Amino acid sequence: MNLRKAWKKIIGAAAAACLLTGIAGAGFAAEAEKKMVIGDTTFNSENWEETIDPHTTYNGWPCIRYGVGETLVHYTDSMEIEPWLAKSWENVDELTWKITLQDGVTFSSGRAMDAESVKQCLEHLIETHDRAPGDLMIESIDADGQELIIHTSEPRPALLNYLGDPYGCIIDVDASDFETGVVVGTGPYIAVDMVTDDHLTLVKNPNYWNGEPKLDELTIRTISDGNTLAMALQSGEIDAAYGMAYESYPLFENPAYQFSSIATSRAFFGWMNFESPIIQDPAVRKAIAMGIDKESFVAVLLEGHGSVGNGAFPEGLGGFGGENVTTETFDPEGAKALLEEAGWTDSDGDGIRDKDGQKLLIRWLTYPSRQELPLLAESAQATLKEIGIEVEINCTASRRTFLEDPSAWDIYASAQVNAPTGDPEYFFTVGCLDASASNFGHYHSDALEELEAQMKEEFDPAKRAELAIAMQQTILDDNAYVFCSFLEMNQISKAEVTGYTAHACDYYQVTADLDIQR
């Protein structure tokens, strides 16, 4: 009996002690350190964002998004380039660029950012990255103090634009750990801990060159499920959210939260797979383009948070926007007639067309971490069924496995930023050309290759815009890509948060301005 009493006391005392230290600890922490948590649906391997190493696939996006890395140039809200780590630049001749770097910038490792370190970084980038070598065409780099001279093998009019891509984050190659993907940059925050698909912990960079970061600790939490993200923000587990589903917006349309929204060039669009026999039929591609009700998708399913897509770029962008091209509009009757003419008839009366014993069945590959994509898939499934095309949806987080196998899909619907560098060439070099690293559908067009050859060497922005229009029209005439809509991006945060602003390029999320009032 005594023993039991003694135990009770011990347990009671221990519990009280825990409680007290817990309370005290929390109190101290709130006073001493300013912490913030951001929830993000897209920071995961599903989106080629396993780490923050900019020299691997799309891993540069989280690197720049979360304030670890910075690039030589910065984009303005209208997607024009302005100085960032580079103070100024000069196009010496067609093949030579002289870039002057900012003075007084240090990496978070303590090393000064000089031309030598930038040269080392860019050389490592070209050695390891998949897209960068083709984009930049760098032949050699000379470094002298804060002056960097880049020689390209071919004229690269958009070189600086490409260097503003997240893969162009300037990192300290010697101090970075490429094994784990934790790199050392010049940004306002330093990565200290990272678990892929789970979280990234950042701390303040006390020696930041461009103002003092306001937070002591910042955690980026990967929450791939939109519903969980909404609940996490409601419960206060996170302070800000990226990638919220539109349906959850009403929960946050009150004074306790704030929205930062901006129109982006992130397009929801379908890639046709030219390895698939059904898709090789131009009538089928055209019918699909005519069978998607883009207007209703934007108005109802996106609740107006976006704009209808015409070409690869949103209307009004840089003189090469969607208003300059023409494409199919929603026309179910026209699509029916077209398919009928091409020999696709419903011979067995099941509502699905067929030809030579083959059903008109389209395998639609998409993924769930962009909340709008499953909606697009199901909406297209219904409208295409009307015209006699059956759509089988494969909405999977492991889309990358499927993409590698061209026999596993017919259309791949994705959400991609088409002009992240403000220059139109990017979109085509990424996924439309023979040399593209992500030409998933193996699309080939002689006309497009021809235009790209001109684009590559064209320095005049007006001429580039003209070429971009012609290139878009080429892929639209082939119906190789179907552009459905452009995202209006919204970042939602608690009212206490300041400086959490959405940017048109979709990658400056965390800056030195980010703050939270506790």
Add this chain to the structure above:
Amino acid sequence: MNRSDIPVRKQKIRRDTTKLRLIVFGTLAGLLILCSIFSKYLCPYDPYLQDLSIAKAPPGSAHLFGTDRYGRDMLSRVIIGSRTSIFSTLLLVAIITVTGTLIGVLCGWHGKKLDTILMRISDIFLAFPGLVFALAVAGVLGGGLHNAIIALAAISWPKYARIARSQTLAQKETTYLQAAVLSGSSTGKIIIRHLIPNIIGPILVTAMLDIGTMMMELAGLSFLGLGAKPPMAEWGSMMSDSRSMMATLPWITFAPGLAIFISVMVFNLLGDTIRDYADPKARGR
């Protein structure tokens, strides 16, 4: 002696309501099955027809349960979904009952090595937590309702095999079966004519009780995206589709949720009642 001192039984003898309950729940279950058979004719609208102009309409006279985000009538989808949900469940339970019983009888009757091997296999299956194992199987097979049924069947048969085996072992020692053996009946005839009719009672009761559980598990797999694929109307996947709108447009989740609740409850109560009915000693407890 005072009148009040005489001990009287104060507690009423409760009427045995088993039969009444059996009729009531049997009818309800029958109605549900009828509803799923004739679901095609009961739907007020085409459950697959999207009409974005009436998307997310709240419950009203035109759409009793409202419409979903694609403007599809929720009532029609719940009704047509009953076919998928109830039929697949019944099919699943039938598969596991038959397979499990056959294996169990085989083990019990044959004994020896076969018994040891099959029972150890069933032990392996029983060692895993049910739904987790089903998730793994469904994950490997890929999505789709068929695969979900296969996954659940693969993990659920051992229970029936065990019951059938123990019953068979018990019955094997009875005089009537020994008499049947002595009279020279073939093994097949003994098993089908004599053994199975005598052991089927507890197995059927277990099967009835399992319908509710299986319905939940099937809906669970669909909810997780491993069962029915869009646009197929299935209660679990309908709930999953609309869960992001639970806080803003609750009726869209409510309709399939209610359907699952009602049918699981009806089949569970029916199973309970059948158990009571089959076991008079337990009645009224």
